[in-house]
Amino acid sequence: MNWNGWTEFFHMGGYALYVWGSYGVTAALIIGELVLLRMRRQKALQLAKRSVKYGKVESDESTA
Amino acid sequence: MMNSLNLYKYASPATFYDLAGRMIPWFYAAAALLGVAGLYIGFFLAPTDFQQSEAYRIIFIHVPASWMSMFIYVVMAIWAAIGLAFNTRLSFMMASALAPTGAMLTFVALWTGALWGRPTWGAWWVWDARLTSELILFFLYVGFMALQAAIDDPRRADRAGALIALVGVVNVPIIYFSVRWWNTLHQGASVSVSKAPSMASIMLAGMLVMAIAVWMYAIAAALSRVRSIILERERNSQWVAQLLEGKA
Amino acid sequence: MSMLQTVLALLRRELTLAMRRRGDVLTVLFFFVIVASLFPLGVGPDAKLLRLMGGGVVWVAALLAAMLSLGRLFANDYADGTLEQLVLSPAPPVVWITGKILAHWLVSGVPLILMAPVLGVQYGLSSEALGVLVFSLLLGTPVLSLIGAVGAALTLGLRGGGVLVSLLVLPLYIPVLIFGAGAVDGAMAGLGAEAHLSLLGSILILAFLLTPWAVSAALRISIE
Numbered sequence: 001m002n003w004n005g006w007t008e009f010f011h012m013g014g015y016a017l018y019v020w021g022s023y024g025v026t027a028a029l030i031i032g033e034l035v036l037l038r039m040r041r042q043k044a045l046q047l048a049k050r051s052v053k054y055g056k057v058e059s060d061e062s063t064a
Numbered sequence: 065m066m067n068s069l070n071l072y073k074y075a076s077p078a079t080f081y082d083l084a085g086r087m088i089p090w091f092y093a094a095a096a097l098l099g100v101a102g103l104y105i106g107f108f109l110a111p112t113d114f115q116q117s118e119a120y121r122i123i124f125i126h127v128p129a130s131w132m133s134m135f136i137y138v139v140m141a142i143w144a145a146i147g148l149a150f151n152t153r154l155s156f157m158m159a160s161a162l163a164p165t166g167a168m169l170t171f172v173a174l175w176t177g178a179l180w181g182r183p184t185w186g187a188w189w190v191w192d193a194r195l196t197s198e199l200i201l202f203f204l205y206v207g208f209m210a211l212q213a214a215i216d217d218p219r220r221a222d223r224a225g226a227l228i229a230l231v232g233v234v235n236v237p238i239i240y241f242s243v244r245w246w247n248t249l250h251q252g253a254s255v256s257v258s259k260a261p262s263m264a265s266i267m268l269a270g271m272l273v274m275a276i277a278v279w280m281y282a283i284a285a286a287l288s289r290v291r292s293i294i295l296e297r298e299r300n301s302q303w304v305a306q307l308l309e310g311k312a
Numbered sequence: 313m314s315m316l317q318t319v320l321a322l323l324r325r326e327l328t329l330a331m332r333r334r335g336d337v338l339t340v341l342f343f344f345v346i347v348a349s350l351f352p353l354g355v356g357p358d359a360k361l362l363r364l365m366g367g368g369v370v371w372v373a374a375l376l377a378a379m380l381s382l383g384r385l386f387a388n389d390y391a392d393g394t395l396e397q398l399v400l401s402p403a404p405p406v407v408w409i410t411g412k413i414l415a416h417w418l419v420s421g422v423p424l425i426l427m428a429p430v431l432g433v434q435y436g437l438s439s440e441a442l443g444v445l446v447f448s449l450l451l452g453t454p455v456l457s458l459i460g461a462v463g464a465a466l467t468l469g470l471r472g473g474g475v476l477v478s479l480l481v482l483p484l485y486i487p488v489l490i491f492g493a494g495a496v497d498g499a500m501a502g503l504g505a506e507a508h509l510s511l512l513g514s515i516l517i518l519a520f521l522l523t524p525w526a527v528s529a530a531l532r533i534s535i536e
Contacts, residue, residue, distance in 0.1 A: 003108075009107075012118045012121070013112070013117045013118035013119075014117075014118070015117070015118045015119040015183055018119055018122065018179045018180065018182060018183050019118060019119065019121055019122055019179075021179050022122045022125060022126070022175065022176040022179045022180065023122075023125060025172070025175055025176075026125050026129070026172050026175075026176065029168055029171070029172060030168075030281065033164070033165065033168055033285060034285070037285060037288050037289055037292070040289065040292045041288065041291070041292045041295070043292075044292045044293075044295035044296045044299070045295065045308070047295070047296060047299050048295055048299040048304045048305075048307075048308055049308055051299045051300050052304075052305045052308055056300050057300055057301070057302060057304075057305045058300055058301060058302065148529075200483050200486060203479070203482070203483040204483050206479065207479045207480045207483065210476060210479050210480075211466060211467070211476060211480060214467070214470045214471070214472060214473075214476055215470060219536075220533060220534065220536070223533040224466045224530070224533050224534070227462075227466060227526065227529055227530055227533060228462075228466060228480055230526075231462055231484065231526055232483075232484070234522070235483070235484050235487075238487050238515070239483070239484075239486055239487055241487075242486065242487035242490045242491060242511075243486070243490065245490070245494075245511075246490045246494065
């Protein structure tokens with residue numbers, strides 16, 4: 001185990017800004033992408049519901 | 065003949081939609097597990113580097129991200145080629161679904177590269193061969209997405225994007241070679257296939273585990289985005305209507 | 313109609329059209345001169361610094377000027393329908409596309425090559441470096457037209473197409489820029505520019521063989 005105690009762990013040998021800056025931004029971007037994916041899915045479902053409501057559904061299998 | 069027949073079954077968006085739906089949770093779970101394992105190795109098992117003390121731990125996200133950003137661009141070009149060859153809409157959708165995740169990982173590679181360069185080389189941005197190629201790769205991603213966004217007709221957008229992805233992938237090695245010729249400051253490839261890795265094997269292990277974790281994450285993100293694309297494009301079709309009844 | 317006749321016929325058409333609107337050629341040329349003259353105003357008149365930057369600046373300006381005129385490559389023919397006739401014509405697309413790109417290079421690339429020494433002198437480049445600059449542009453500008461044609465074909469008829477072409481095509485220009493400017497720096501530093509020029513030549517051959525196919529595919533995508 002490299003660290004004795006959490007404070008030393010977060011201090012990261014004086015490079016806290018760089019190490020946690022890198023991992024923090026990476027985590028933020030990944031979470032951001034997951035949120036965007038979720039929002040896009042909701043919007044897509046909403047669009048599909050609307051086209052069903054307005055009866056725009058084509059009768060046969062959709063063309064290529 | 066039988067085998068390729070049911071392969072084509074998965075080329076139809078409807079069947080692929082369900083298949084992807086079932087696979088996504090597994091990939092997210094794998095990414096999370098491997099990520100935790102990789103970070104544990106990186107922060108708790110890997111020793112302090114004698115030269116850069118703790119700053120080197122950024123390698124556990126910088127290298128996997130840059131590997132994956134290049135790998136995703138190649139996978140994108142492969143889907144583009146398959147789409148153009150077999151005229152399967154789903155392949156184009158996969159290529160479009162991969163681009164944002166690839167661009168995000170390229171940005172992560174640039175950001176972590178800069179933050180790692182600051183303590184080790186004393187500058188936020190260094191015109192080094194690999195960082196510069198990564199920056200150009202970022203422009204290629206942005207170009208692909210911008211072209212697809214500028215074209216309204218999905219059919220033309222798919223094919224135009226596919227072509228620029230293929231032209232791009234042909235140019236990536238040329239760009240990499242010319243940038244390397246132009247300047248090389250980056251440390252020699254510490255992990256190259258030919259010679260043995262010059263880093264402690266524990267560090268290498270951490271990096272490889274993180275690379276697979278990022279790979280799993282990229283697959284999961286791309287699959288969930290492709291499901292949304294399928295929904296957007298097939299919203300007027302029969303199977304989506306039935307799907308919504310089932311869900312509603 | 314042999315392939316060569318098709319290319320020559322199309323070349324004649326393009327050049328006569330270009331000569332009718334001579335203004336376009338001059339705008340590209342003056343853009344090149346203005347951009348190249350802006351840098352000393354921005355960076356300062358220190359001769360030693362300018363000499364170091366000369367090759368790179370002239371090359372970047374040539375690259376931007378060549379890209380400026382890409383829009384004209386297909387846009388007018390697309391607008392008045394001649395492009396569809398060309399696509400439907402019996403001549404193999406690669407042939408007449410090469411003809412069109414050649415014509416574009418003659419109209420937009422060659423003036424840059426002729427003007428480059430004048431700008432090189434402005435930056436205090438030695439005569440040997442000027443010779444290498446002209447030769448590197450001679451090898452490089454056709455590649456700019458070839459690769460640029462792919463971008464122009466893909467963004468045919470799109471709103472904001474001009475900006476989009478630059479976004480698509482600039483990353484692909486970077487190897488040409490590196491070897492072109494590198495050739496001039498090599499000559500200035502006395503190291504000799506053979507390596508850079510030979511690489512530039514190989515890129516030219518590669519582009520000349522591959523790009524027309526990509527352009528014809530792009531046109532088919534955009535025209536349908």
